[in-house]
Amino acid sequence: MSNFELVKREDFSDVTYLLEVRHPMMAKAAHPGQFVIVMLHEHGERIPLTIADFDRNKGTITLVIQAVGKTTREMQQACQVGTSLYAMVGPMGIPSPISHAKKVVCVGGGLGVAPVFPQARAFKEAGAYVIGVLGFRNKSLVFWEDKFRACCDEFIVCTDDGSAGIKGLVTEGIKQAISKHTDIDEVVAIGPPIMMKGCAEATRPHNIKTMVSLNPLMVDGTGMCGGCRVKLGDKVKFACVDGPDFDGHLVDFDDLMTRLRRYTKEERMAMDHWEKNCRMQKQIESASAALASPAPASAAKR
Amino acid sequence: MREQDPQARAKNFEEVACGYDVKDALRESERCMLCPDEPCIAGCPVGINIPGFIQKIGEKDFRGAYDILTDTNLLPSICGRVCPQENQCEGVCTVGESLEAVAIGRLERFVGDTAIKEGWVNIPYIEPTRFKVGVVGSGPAGMACAADMAKAGCDVTVYEAFHQPGGVLRYGIPDFRLPNEVIDAEINNLRKLGVKFECNTLVGRLFTIEQMVDEMGFHAVFVGVGAGYPTMLGIPGDSLNGVLSANELLTRCNLMRAKEFPNFDTPLPLGHRVAVVGAGNTAMDAMRVSLRLGADKVYCIYRRSRKEAPARAEEVHHAEQEGIEFHWLTNPVAILDDGKGSARGMRCIRMELGEPDDSGRRRPVPIAGSEFDFETDLIVYAIGTNANPIMGQTSKLKLNKWGYIGTDENLATSVAGVFAGGDIVTGAATVIEAMGAGRKAARSMKAYLGIRDGNLPYMAQRGDGADRLFGIDRRERNFARIRVA
Numbered sequence: 001m002s003n004f005e006l007v008k009r010e011d012f013s014d015v016t017y018l019l020e021v022r023h024p025m026m027a028k029a030a031h032p033g034q035f036v037i038v039m040l041h042e043h044g045e046r047i048p049l050t051i052a053d054f055d056r057n058k059g060t061i062t063l064v065i066q067a068v069g070k071t072t073r074e075m076q077q078a079c080q081v082g083t084s085l086y087a088m089v090g091p092m093g094i095p096s097p098i099s100h101a102k103k104v105v106c107v108g109g110g111l112g113v114a115p116v117f118p119q120a121r122a123f124k125e126a127g128a129y130v131i132g133v134l135g136f137r138n139k140s141l142v143f144w145e146d147k148f149r150a151c152c153d154e155f156i157v158c159t160d161d162g163s164a165g166i167k168g169l170v171t172e173g174i175k176q177a178i179s180k181h182t183d184i185d186e187v188v189a190i191g192p193p194i195m196m197k198g199c200a201e202a203t204r205p206h207n208i209k210t211m212v213s214l215n216p217l218m219v220d221g222t223g224m225c226g227g228c229r230v231k232l233g234d235k236v237k238f239a240c241v242d243g244p245d246f247d248g249h250l251v252d253f254d255d256l257m258t259r260l261r262r263y264t265k266e267e268r269m270a271m272d273h274w275e276k277n278c279r280m281q282k283q284i285e286s287a288s289a290a291l292a293s294p295a296p297a298s299a300a301k302r
Numbered sequence: 303m304r305e306q307d308p309q310a311r312a313k314n315f316e317e318v319a320c321g322y323d324v325k326d327a328l329r330e331s332e333r334c335m336l337c338p339d340e341p342c343i344a345g346c347p348v349g350i351n352i353p354g355f356i357q358k359i360g361e362k363d364f365r366g367a368y369d370i371l372t373d374t375n376l377l378p379s380i381c382g383r384v385c386p387q388e389n390q391c392e393g394v395c396t397v398g399e400s401l402e403a404v405a406i407g408r409l410e411r412f413v414g415d416t417a418i419k420e421g422w423v424n425i426p427y428i429e430p431t432r433f434k435v436g437v438v439g440s441g442p443a444g445m446a447c448a449a450d451m452a453k454a455g456c457d458v459t460v461y462e463a464f465h466q467p468g469g470v471l472r473y474g475i476p477d478f479r480l481p482n483e484v485i486d487a488e489i490n491n492l493r494k495l496g497v498k499f500e501c502n503t504l505v506g507r508l509f510t511i512e513q514m515v516d517e518m519g520f521h522a523v524f525v526g527v528g529a530g531y532p533t534m535l536g537i538p539g540d541s542l543n544g545v546l547s548a549n550e551l552l553t554r555c556n557l558m559r560a561k562e563f564p565n566f567d568t569p570l571p572l573g574h575r576v577a578v579v580g581a582g583n584t585a586m587d588a589m590r591v592s593l594r595l596g597a598d599k600v601y602c603i604y605r606r607s608r609k610e611a612p613a614r615a616e617e618v619h620h621a622e623q624e625g626i627e628f629h630w631l632t633n634p635v636a637i638l639d640d641g642k643g644s645a646r647g648m649r650c651i652r653m654e655l656g657e658p659d660d661s662g663r664r665r666p667v668p669i670a671g672s673e674f675d676f677e678t679d680l681i682v683y684a685i686g687t688n689a690n691p692i693m694g695q696t697s698k699l700k701l702n703k704w705g706y707i708g709t710d711e712n713l714a715t716s717v718a719g720v721f722a723g724g725d726i727v728t729g730a731a732t733v734i735e736a737m738g739a740g741r742k743a744a745r746s747m748k749a750y751l752g753i754r755d756g757n758l759p760y761m762a763q764r765g766d767g768a769d770r771l772f773g774i775d776r777r778e779r780n781f782a783r784i785r786v787a
Contacts, residue, residue: 025509029507044567087502092507219554223692224473225549226547236534236540241692255541258543261643270567270569
């Protein structure tokens with residue numbers, strides 16, 4: 001297994017893009033809540049990405065990626081249909097337990113919109129009443145509304161500026177759902193740590209079970225390095241093999257956010273280094289283009 | 303053996319021990335008395351005919367020495383470098399009773415490296431069988447098992463979760479102890495035997511052990527996935543930034559090549575004053591890697607004394623030479639916070655040795671009121687590993703109470719056709735012990751599949767033959783494979 005071919009790409013916005021990777025065996029094995037580790041090239045780093053969808057008939061794995069750091073931005077440039085990833089391993093982690101809950105709120109924000117989709121669909125297939133709550137910064141960043149509407153009984157979009165749906169964070173959507181329905185059994189929240197923290201706080205007073213999917217820094221993803229350890233009450237768990245789903249009311253989100261900042265300086269360095277290389281590459285390209293077409297160059301000299 | 307100067311080598315990742323040249327090897331080989339007891343053979347976990355290969359070196363027949371070595375050990379370049387010889391072959395060497403023991407490991411490495419240089423490979427005549435064998439994990443246990451099963455004519459596929467094969471040899475042991483070229487050469491030898499390597503494959507999650515047996519057509523499966531799940535100390539400050547496991551440090555540095563950051567994308571936490579907790583081989587590796595990454599000071603914090611340190615003697619010696627500061631009988635009690643989520647120091651307590659504990663070593667006891675703080679910005683835990691939970695989560699394999707895979711004395715697991723060995727059965731041990739387990743499991747797998755085991759009669763030729771019938775060892779229960787032309 002060395003060829004992880006990209007068969008589809010879709011750009012949702014300047015920073016969010018979707019990749020479909022051919023891997024029939026993984027498509028067969030994947031379950032909602034699991035993740036993969038991807039390497040773009042031989043010199044790349046291993047980055048964990050939650051599986052946003054899988055198609056067992058087509059034999060593909062869908063990833064939705066936000067270009068935030070060096071690797072995800074480089075992927076945004078390099079990953080075109082027909083190219084391949086250097087490595088993709090998975091499905092990793094314990095699949096999300098799709099409980100027998102009768103009424104479920106599935107919350108997705110930013111990075112978490114895509115990965116919460118397979119869970120919403122699985123709950124729907126298990127016969128639950130599904131309320132979807134999605135958060136975006138503004139209307140132009142909204143994606144997959146149709147996919148969610150197809151599997152949600154109710155659907156609430158929240159935007160920071162109110163350009164679509166209700167104005168406010170996803171916690172506003174949760175509050176709205178809770179005030180309308182007194183019989184919510186479970187909330188599933190996936191997104192940035194600060195959002196998941198907010199969701200857990202919003203449901204805590206109502207004592208509603210709240211599952212979150214954690215995304216700490218990882219190297220191997222197989223329980224070997226311990227870099228992804230998270231605090232759960234007085235226990236320490238490895239998100240890669242003990243998770244990635246945990247009870248949101250037990251997670252120490254402040255600890256998670258501090259640990260996510262471990263390599264801020266190095267991430268900046270990697271980005272600068274890459275941008276410098278990109279600029280040099282462009283200069284070389286334009287210089288060699290000028291050399292390849294001597295007529296205008298000599299004309300300029302005259 | 304010639305070594306790089308400690309001052310110079312502490313700044314580079316080149317190999318520390320330069321290895322024997324022909325003259326050194328010949329001189330050292332003469333020190334072997336070829337004593338009749340051959341205690342070294344019994345001292346070797348895989349039973350290498352040590353006097354035999356040393357004698358061949360003495361005769362300048364290096365190819366002959368290589369042939370003898372590869373009868374029992376396919377990876378002499380690796381074992382010559384990483385085995386704790388002082389507790390094994392060299393520890394029981396007759397010469398060693400009065401003088402320094404014969405440097406068996408160095409001689410083994412000399413022969414292995416000569417073979418790599420000369421391109422020697424011993425590919426035995428292999429008669430194909432119809433059997434398909436799966437090996438989970440490409441570390442030392444899996445490699446040794448794969449080699450034996452391929453030699454027995456099986457179609458062997460090795461699965462590895464990382465993007466490169468080698469397991470702990472690749473991600474754990476640094477380049478200055480075991481260069482990547484050596485691992486590549488030994489893995490290529492396996493490929494020449496017909497072994498296939500499939501990387502990026504997380505067995506258990508992509509497919510289960512049961513699926514391998516029931517659906518994928520494997521007649522036998524060997525599980526050698528290692529222990530791996532690192533232990534944290536469980537003291538205040540464990541989760542601060544700047545506290546990490548030796549596995550994480552070493553994997554980032556060795557496998558992901560973070561030492562070449564930013565030309566490679568994986569970053570590595572750089573510490574100025576690094577404290578490594580533990581005194582095993584992994585701890586020594588973590589300390590010496592930190593030094594090479596540019597740390598000003600590297601401390602070793604160990605709760606017992608030097609005598610109890612589990613690392614190879616040579617590693618402790620090398621670490622001392624390179625300027626690691628050892629703090630024996632010292633135990634961490636807390637990691638100190640800088641107020642911004644990072645570590646700024648460590649609080650330790652002095653220990654003294656009390657009564658012997660279960661392991662036979664004297665138990666370290668804290669000395670009341672002896673706490674002290676010191677400054678450190680990177681703390682590396684090298685205090686051992688637990689069983690990786692993935693196999694238990696995804697298969698019906700019976701585990702023991704510590705979470706390791708339970709086996710019988712033949713390394714058979716609770717699932718028919720599935721065998722296991724190495725760290726995932728015994729808990730963390732050495733490379734050669736894992737290889738020994740891989741070979742032992744291979745013997746059991748051959749018996750299970752009904753393949754005549756070529757190794758047993760070969761070994762028995764040294765005995766008096768009383769236990770043999772028509773040239774076939776009695777221990778082989780399955781000698782009824784008769785082929786009519």
